[in-house]
Amino acid sequence: MKQAAILLNPRLLSFRNKGFAKDRSIRLIIFAGIGISFWAGIFAICYRVLMYFQRVEGIGNILAYKLLSMVLLIFFSLLIFSSILTSLSNLYMSKDLTLVHSLPVPGEKIFLAKWIESTIDSSWMVVVYAIPVFISYGIVFKAGPFFYIDIALTLFPLCIIASALSSIMVLLIVIILPASRIRSVFVFLCLVLVVILYMTFRLLRPERLVNPENFASLLSYLNNLSAPSYPLLPSTWAFDSLKAALIGDASCSLFNVALSMSCAAFLIFSSILIARAIYFKGFSKSQASMARPFQHKKERLDKLFSFLSGPTKSFVVKEIKTFLRDQAQWSQIFLIGALIVIYTYNFSVLPIEQSPIKSVYLQNLLSFLNVALAAFVLISVTARFAFPSISIEGSSFWIVRSAPIPLRTFLWIKFFIYLFPLLILSEILIVVTNLLLNVTPFMMYLSIITLFFLTPGVVSLGIGLGAAYPDFNSENPAHTVTGFGGLVFMIISAAYIGAVIVLEAGPVYTIFMSGIRNENLSYFQLLWIIGSFFTAFLISMLAIILPMRFGEKRLMRGFFR
Amino acid sequence: MIDLINLSKHFGNIKAVDILNLSVSSGELFGFIGPNGAGKTTTIQMIGGLLAPTEGSVIIDGIDMAKEPEKAKKKIGLIPDRPFLYEKLTGMEFLKFTADLYEVSEEAFLENTEKILNMFSLIDRAHELIESYSHGMKQRLIMSAALLHEPLLIVVDEPMVGLDPRGIKMVKNLFRSLVAKGTTIFMSTHTLRLAEDVCDRIGIINNGKLIATGTINELKHTAQIGEADLEEVFFQLTEEEISL
Ligand SMILES: Nc1ncnc2c1ncn2[C@@H]1O[C@H](COP(=O)(O)OP(=O)(O)OP(=O)(O)O)[C@@H](O)[C@H]1O
Ligand SMILES: [Mg+2]
Numbered sequence: 001m002k003q004a005a006i007l008l009n010p011r012l013l014s015f016r017n018k019g020f021a022k023d024r025s026i027r028l029i030i031f032a033g034i035g036i037s038f039w040a041g042i043f044a045i046c047y048r049v050l051m052y053f054q055r056v057e058g059i060g061n062i063l064a065y066k067l068l069s070m071v072l073l074i075f076f077s078l079l080i081f082s083s084i085l086t087s088l089s090n091l092y093m094s095k096d097l098t099l100v101h102s103l104p105v106p107g108e109k110i111f112l113a114k115w116i117e118s119t120i121d122s123s124w125m126v127v128v129y130a131i132p133v134f135i136s137y138g139i140v141f142k143a144g145p146f147f148y149i150d151i152a153l154t155l156f157p158l159c160i161i162a163s164a165l166s167s168i169m170v171l172l173i174v175i176i177l178p179a180s181r182i183r184s185v186f187v188f189l190c191l192v193l194v195v196i197l198y199m200t201f202r203l204l205r206p207e208r209l210v211n212p213e214n215f216a217s218l219l220s221y222l223n224n225l226s227a228p229s230y231p232l233l234p235s236t237w238a239f240d241s242l243k244a245a246l247i248g249d250a251s252c253s254l255f256n257v258a259l260s261m262s263c264a265a266f267l268i269f270s271s272i273l274i275a276r277a278i279y280f281k282g283f284s285k286s287q288a289s290m291a292r293p294f295q296h297k298k299e300r301l302d303k304l305f306s307f308l309s310g311p312t313k314s315f316v317v318k319e320i321k322t323f324l325r326d327q328a329q330w331s332q333i334f335l336i337g338a339l340i341v342i343y344t345y346n347f348s349v350l351p352i353e354q355s356p357i358k359s360v361y362l363q364n365l366l367s368f369l370n371v372a373l374a375a376f377v378l379i380s381v382t383a384r385f386a387f388p389s390i391s392i393e394g395s396s397f398w399i400v401r402s403a404p405i406p407l408r409t410f411l412w413i414k415f416f417i418y419l420f421p422l423l424i425l426s427e428i429l430i431v432v433t434n435l436l437l438n439v440t441p442f443m444m445y446l447s448i449i450t451l452f453f454l455t456p457g458v459v460s461l462g463i464g465l466g467a468a469y470p471d472f473n474s475e476n477p478a479h480t481v482t483g484f485g486g487l488v489f490m491i492i493s494a495a496y497i498g499a500v501i502v503l504e505a506g507p508v509y510t511i512f513m514s515g516i517r518n519e520n521l522s523y524f525q526l527l528w529i530i531g532s533f534f535t536a537f538l539i540s541m542l543a544i545i546l547p548m549r550f551g552e553k554r555l556m557r558g559f560f561r
Numbered sequence: 562m563i564d565l566i567n568l569s570k571h572f573g574n575i576k577a578v579d580i581l582n583l584s585v586s587s588g589e590l591f592g593f594i595g596p597n598g599a600g601k602t603t604t605i606q607m608i609g610g611l612l613a614p615t616e617g618s619v620i621i622d623g624i625d626m627a628k629e630p631e632k633a634k635k636k637i638g639l640i641p642d643r644p645f646l647y648e649k650l651t652g653m654e655f656l657k658f659t660a661d662l663y664e665v666s667e668e669a670f671l672e673n674t675e676k677i678l679n680m681f682s683l684i685d686r687a688h689e690l691i692e693s694y695s696h697g698m699k700q701r702l703i704m705s706a707a708l709l710h711e712p713l714l715i716v717v718d719e720p721m722v723g724l725d726p727r728g729i730k731m732v733k734n735l736f737r738s739l740v741a742k743g744t745t746i747f748m749s750t751h752t753l754r755l756a757e758d759v760c761d762r763i764g765i766i767n768n769g770k771l772i773a774t775g776t777i778n779e780l781k782h783t784a785q786i787g788e789a790d791l792e793e794v795f796f797q798l799t800e801e802e803i804s805l
Contacts, residue, residue, distance in 0.1 A: 302657070314661030318647055318654075325649040325690070395645035401611045403662050404635040 003105050007113035010096070027484045034487070035128075043132035050140040068137065069239045072158075075130050076235035077196055079162035082122040084192070087167040090118040091279070092174060092286045101283060111167075111275035119163040127155055134242070141246045150245035150253055154238040157260035161234045164267035171274050174282040234260060311405045315413045319389075336381050340429065364512055367434065367443040368505050371450055374430045375497040378422060378451075378458055379490065383481045386418040386462035387489055390555070391470045391480045408552050415456075415463045415548065423455045446508065453536075454500060457543030458493050464547025465489040468554035496543050503536040562587045562714055562745040563608060567617035570603050570769075577603040579769035580617070585747055585762075587713075590740045592760030593749040596799055600769040601749040602642060605718045608747065609639040622713060635663060638707030642718035644699035648692035652683055652702050655691060656709060663710035670709070677705045680731065697723040704732070714745045721752055733759055757791045767799045 049067070053060045091114050100110055134151045137143070169192070230236055241256035301320060305313045390411075393400060400410050430447045439447075469485025480486060507529035514521050521529070563585040570578040578600040585591045593601055606612040607619055610630050619626040621633040647655060653674070660670040678684040681701040691699065700723045707715060715736075721729050736746055736759055750756055756763055757777060764774040773783050780794045 310661040310664040314658045317661075318650060318658050321654065322647060322649040395643075396647055398611055398639075398641055398645065399647070402609050402634060402637070402639045404631045405662070406631060 003109045004113040004116065007100060007105065007110060008116065011117065027487075030487065039129065039132055042129060043136055046133045046136040047140065050136055054140060064137070064140075065243060068242065069236070071130070071133055072235040072239045072242075073233070075126060076158060076162060076233070076238075078126050079123055079159060080166055080196060082126065083118065083163040083166035084170060086118040086122040087115065087163065088170050090114045090121070091167065091170060092283060097283065098287070101280070106276070107280040108272050108276040111279045112272060115163065115167050115271065118167070119159060122163060123159040127159065130155070137242075137246065143246050144248060146248070146250055146253070147242070147245040150241060150257070153257045154241045154260065157257070157264040158234055158238050160264040161260065161267055164264065164271045168267070168271045168274055171271070171278055171282060174286055175278045234263060237263075311403065312409070312413055315410065316417060319414070319417050336384060340377060364443070364505075364509060366437055367439040367447060368501055368508075370433050370437060370439075371430065371447050372497065372501055374426055374433065374451060375454055375458070377429060378426045378455060379493045379497070381422060381425065382418070382458050382462040382493070383486060383489065386414075386422070386459055387466040387481045387486060389414050389418065389463065390466045390551075391472060391474055394472050394474070397472055407555060411463060411467055411548055411552055411555075415459060418463065419456055419459045422459055423452070426451045426455050443508075446504065450500065450504065453540040454497060457496060457540050460544045461489055461493050461496070461547045464549070464551030465492070467551030470555065496539065499539055500536045503532045503539075507532045562589070562622055563747060564620040565604075565608070565617070566620065568604070568607060568614050568619065569616040570600075570607060570612065571615045576769045578607070578614075581766075581769070581771050583764060583771060583774065585745060587745055588740055588743045590736060590746045590759055590761045591748065592756035592763040593747065593766065594751070594753065594756055594763060594795060595766035599766045601766060602718055604766070605716055605747070605749055608716050609637060610634050636713045638710065638712035638715045640703050640707045640715070640717040640720060642722065644696065644703050644723075646691050646699055646702065649690060651688050651690055652694070653687040655702060656706055659706040659709050665710050673709055673711075674705075677708055680735070681705050697725060697728065700724060701728065712744070714747065715739070717746065717748045719750055720748060721750065721755060729755075753791045753795060763791070765795065765798050773798055
């Protein structure tokens with residue numbers, strides 16, 4: 001244990017050293033502010049929903065419990081989901097591993113240290129944002145202090161179980177898969193994650209909660225809601241314990257805590273035993289990189305881009321090859337894929353047809369909401385790929401600096417490389433979801449055009465701010481987006497998209513209304529509509545140009561201190 | 562070929578390079594020596610355009626690095642001290658990348674790579690990912706890439722680190738033959754024997770200041786040592802500086 005603690009030390013120290021930097025405190029305040037408002041938002045929503053349930057005669061409590069069990073199930077899958085990714089990168093891909101493995105410390109101790117690290121990494125955020133949900137339960141149900149202690153008692157083993165299960169899975173997968181290529185590990189993990197995602201959806205059956213009409217009678221609806229959950233799932237133990245604590249049944253609650261704790265302890269020891277046997281072996285295996293020759297498919301990209309000038313072509317080809325061969329990107333692609341699947345899934349189950357208010361107003365609102373959601377997906381994809389794309393150059397950035405091309409050209413190359421795939425992605429997304437929503441042709445064209453302008457703006461913000469706040473020494477460049485620059489990127493992009501949507505929504509509403517009333521638009525209205533659209537266009541142009549300039553200037557200054 | 566005028570670089574309070582004036586003429590092999598932290602790498606990075614000077618200017622073949630960086634950089638082949646490359650490309654792909662970057666024609670590329678890869682004994686491994694290369698192999702690849710566009714000026718920071726004896730000998734000969742063809746080479750090194758063997762002229766830098774320049778004989782004269790080698794000159798000159 002002591003050795004494992006020593007191994008954790010460097011991380012603590014570097015965290016502390018960072019903490020002393022001056023400008024960090026401002027960032028910290030901004031982060032904390034945003035974090036707290038999220039937290040408060042979750043609390044407020046949850047509180048209101050529970051209060052609403054309380055007012056529903058008869059089935060209020062059943063609904064609240066059902067919601068709690070769903071929250072815990074989602075919580076548990078989220079934990080597993082993030083632990084798999086963090087433990088894979090912490091155990092096999094982090095940069096200090098070659099150093100750590102050379103130390104006179106047995107493999108399972110290294111495993112333990114890395115495991116503790118990834119448990120904390122993967123669960124703290126989930127825990128922090130789950131707590132307001134539980135607290136609102138405590139307040140609405142007027143639970144005693146024992147309930148609040150019980151929250152900690154149930155969440156702790158749940159995190160441990162999720163993390164231990166994931167690390168065992170990762171340990172085994174790396175050993176079992178024959179190739180020395182981590183890429184296949186990722187493909188495999190992706191499959192596992194898809195299964196988890198699917199199972200969560202199936203276990204939840206969210207549509208049943210939304211649509212009581214689908215059940216023949218209220219009785220069968222109630223039966224369905226109060227049907228026992230799956231007794232072997234760790235999230236069920238947590239649910240049983242919390243539910244008992246809510247009613248004040250301490251002994252039943254503690255029994256379930258004990259159940260979770262013993263399972264957690266068992267899993268920790270098993271994982272250490274497994275690590276002793278196979279961790280180092282797996283690690284050495286994962287270190288061997290692809291030594292196989294690549295010549296078969298050479299020159300194909302070269303030919304494809306031969307219309308570009310030499311320096312431009314060289315960076316485009318390098319960028320694409322590097323991206324495709326970097327396994328770390330694969331996990332990200334998968335995450336994005338999951339995001340998009342969930343996004344479109346939501347639309348396919350939305351009961352729009354049955355909606356009682358079938359007004360133009362609602363349709364209008366929904367299609368703008370859809371543009372906003374698509375833009376949100378766009379922001380997150382940009383944050384994952386385009387934003388870190390400057391930091392990812394890392395120590396090899398000297399090549400760019402010594403190259404006979406201006407920094408500006410380099411940044412614009414990056415811009416276009418990310419623009420095309422993102423544009424295709426967001427257009428497909430908006431067309432598909434708009435078809436599912438059955439929007440009017442006018443809204444379809446408007447959304448397509450809007451995203452056509454929004455996408456370059458967001459990409460430019462991503463590249464520009466990524467260049468303005470780069471981190472060339474980052475262990476994992478994809479994480480740079482969690483820093484200050486990433487935060488600025490998210491805020492400005494959200495504000496930009498919000499502004500454009502607001503500027504468009506007003507005029508569109510006027511046009512619709514005048515269409516319904518069969519009136520002609522007045523000159524003033526016409527002027528206002530044109531002005532509004534023109535402003536949106538202007539903002540988009542600025543969003544494309546300004547961030548890139550800013551990024552170029554800051555990046556220059558970075559080197560030329 | 563290189564003119565450094567009042568070149569200075571400050572990192573906060575540290576004067577890494579302090580009012581350095583130096584000219585290196587065409588076809589000269591200039592050696593740059595000095596203790597750790599003297600400012601060699603910083604000077605080289607300014608010559609290569611990786612770092613802008615706090616003050617002063619870098620003129621490459623009559624072109625001011627601050628005014629026309631792209632034009633100046635095109636004349637330079639830079640070999641940094643640590644071989645950071647695009648690990649996900651193969652050696653051959655990296656050479657193609659450099660060739661495109663410096664707009665080397667297709668024919669010249671095919672002709673030169675074959676020759677250079679043979680010279681650096683990389684031909685068998687050229688189609689493997691760079692991440693699977695050893696340290697010395699990466700160093701060789703960087704050198705190959707720097708030579709590919711036949712630069713007028715080669716700027717190299719500690720060329721022999723990580724090379725095996727055969728590699729060192731090959732690079733020595735290569736440098737001499739390049740210089741004979743009119744290429745200029747600016748090289749920093751800790752290997753005094755190397756400097757003594759191949760350099761036409763040597764500059765000694767300490768604490769960011771150029772404390773002496775000249776041929777070996779001139780340096781000996783400055784240090785007022787009769788029959789000593791460069792090592793003793795080096796100790797004498799840098800020691801004096803410290804005791805001042
Ligand atoms: N990025 C930087 N930030 C702050 N100080 C720096 C930076 N780079 C170099 N220095 C400082 O500048 C001085 C000169 O460093 P430089 O790397 O040029 O030395 P060097 O002669 O190449 O040494 P070595 O022989 O060890 O390679 C040192 O004092 C160093 O600490
Ligand atoms: Mg150096």
